[in-house]
Amino acid sequence: MSLLDASGLNEEQFLQQYNPGDFPRPSVAADIVIFTIADVEGDNFRKLPGKELRVLLVRRGGHPYIGQWALPGGFMRPGETVGEAANRELVEETGVNGGYLEQLYTFSAPGRDPRAWIISCAHMALIDSGQINVHAGSDAADAQWFVVKTENAGGYIELSLSGKDASLHATAALQNGDTDIQITKNVGLAFDHAKIILYAVNRLRAKLEYTDLVFRLVPERFTLTALQLVFEAILGRTLYKAAFRRKIVDLVQETECYTSDKGHRPAKIYVKKMKEEGGQNERTNTGEF
Amino acid sequence: MSLLDASGLNEEQFLQQYNPGDFPRPSVAADIVIFTIADVEGDNFRKLPGKELRVLLVRRGGHPYIGQWALPGGFMRPGETVGEAANRELVEETGVNGGYLEQLYTFSAPGRDPRAWIISCAHMALIDSGQINVHAGSDAADAQWFVVKTENAGGYIELSLSGKDASLHATAALQNGDTDIQITKNVGLAFDHAKIILYAVNRLRAKLEYTDLVFRLVPERFTLTALQLVFEAILGRTLYKAAFRRKIVDLVQETECYTSDKGHRPAKIYVKKMKEEGGQNERTNTGEF
DNA sequence: GTAATAGTGTCTTTGAGACACTATCAA
C-alpha cells in the first residue's frame, strides 16, 4: 500500500506515529459456564443411572460477594483471543484441554462488578464427565459441581443450583417482548452470574435441537437410551423413545458391541457418525465463527 | 454485609482500598451491521418493486485500510453498556433512535486492528427503510448502502456487496466441522468486517425463521406479498406463496384497507399482530438477554 | 382483453407425538 492519508503519510508511517491515546478502557474477563452430565446412581442394580446437568462454580474467598458462588473466569491478556483466555481458565479448572468451547454473549452493564469497570465475555464449555479432573492445578480450592434445574412459571424463570455444600437460587423476569430478562431474586450467586448461567442453559437447550453438541457431553461409546437421558436431563422433560430414535438415527453409527451384565436386555453401543464426503450434514453447523 | 475477608476487611473497606492495578486492557469497540430492506424500482408500472437486503458501510478516510469500506462503530465509554455504545453509533449514522439492536459476537483476534489492541463487540441493527436518514449528523461523509448477496459453493461462501460507487467481495472457507470460517479473499472490506457481516447475515437468516424480526424491517402497514419479498430478499431464495401465508398468518393482523392504483388486484393491508394476554407466543422469544 | 398480483384449495411428504407391542437379558 502506498496510499497517503490527509497528512501525507503512508500506512507504515501512520502506524509508526499512531498513539492509541489514553481513553479509558475496561478490563475484559472471560467467564465460563462449564457444563457436564453426571450419573445419578440409584440403589436398584437393574435401573440405569439417571443423568443430570451440572455446572461448575467456584466459591469466592474474597470481596466482593465473599462466600458466594461464581463462574470460573479470568482476564483476557494481550496476544490472545478472548476464547483462548476462556480455554486457559477451562484447562486450569478442569484439566480438560480441547473441550468444546463457545462464546455466548458479552455482559457489560455498568456496575456489574463493584470493584472496577469489567465487562465479561461469557463462554460455554461442554465436557464429558469421564475426563473431568476438577482441581487439576486449580487455585480455586472451592470448585464444586451444581445440578442445574429450571422452572418456567408465568413470566418468570426459576433457576435452582444444588451442590454438595450449598443450594443456590435465582428468579428471572421476562421483560418487554421476552427479549430481555432481569434477575429479581438471587440467593448465593455472585455478580450477574445467575443471568449468565440462564443464558447458557438457554443456548445449550436450543443448540441441542439443531446441532450435534450432545456428543461433547457423552463418552465416545454410548447407548441410545443413555443419549436420550442426556437430552432429557438438559431439556428438563421426558421424550418419546421411538420419536427420539427416529430423530437421532442419522447422527449416530452403530457398532457390533452390546452392553452386558445390566440385569436386562443388552443395548447396542453406538458412536457418533463421522461426516461422509459427499453427504449432506445439515446438523453440524453450529452457527459460530 | 459484615463478612470479613482474609485481611479483616468488610466489603465497603475492601472496595475503598481496591486498586484495579495496571494490567493491560483492550479498547472495546461496538461495530454495527445495519441492515435495511430497500425497493428495487422496475420500469413496468404493473410490477411490484423488488426488495433487496442492504448493509450500511463507511468509507475509511484514514489509515489503516484507507479508502476501503468498514462497518460503522465506535468505542465503548465508561458508564454505558456496549449495546448503548452501539446504539449511539446507530443514531449518529442513521438518525434512527429506538431501532432494533442485537449483540452478535465479540471478535478479538490479536492483530485484527493494526493500530492497537482493539476488540470488537459486533451488533446487528434492523431499520425500516422508511425512516432512514443517512448522514443525519454523521461525521462519516462517505456512508453508503450496499446490496448484500451471498452464494454457497462447495465449502466456500461468497459475499458480494454492491454499492453506488464500489463493489466489494469476500470469500470465506468453512473450517473444521463448520464451526469456524476463515476469510480467504477480501476485496475492499476493512479489518475483519467481512467476517462480521457474514456472521450477521447468518444470524439474521436464522432468526427470521423463528422470531418476528421481519417486522423490524418493514413499515407498519404492509401486504403479505411485500412481506414475502422481504423474506426472499434476506434468505436469497423464493418461497411458496401458500406455504408462506400459512406460516405467518398468526403473526399478522388484517386491516380493512387495500392497496389501489397498482394495475392489478388490490391486496389487503396487514399490520403486525399484537400479543394477546392469555395467548401463546412461541415466536416472540429471540433468545437474547 | 391482458398482464400482472391476490388469494385459496388440495394433494403429497415429512416428521413429531403418542402409544402399544415384542424381545432379551440377569437375578
Added chain:
DNA sequence: TTGATAGTGTCTCAAAGACACTATTAC
C-alpha cells in the same frame, strides 16, 4: 418368573413443499 431396558410398528396430526386454480384490478 420377574423386573427392568431394548427396540420396533403404527396411527394420528401438524406443517411444509409443490402445484393448480380462481379472483380482481388498471390500463
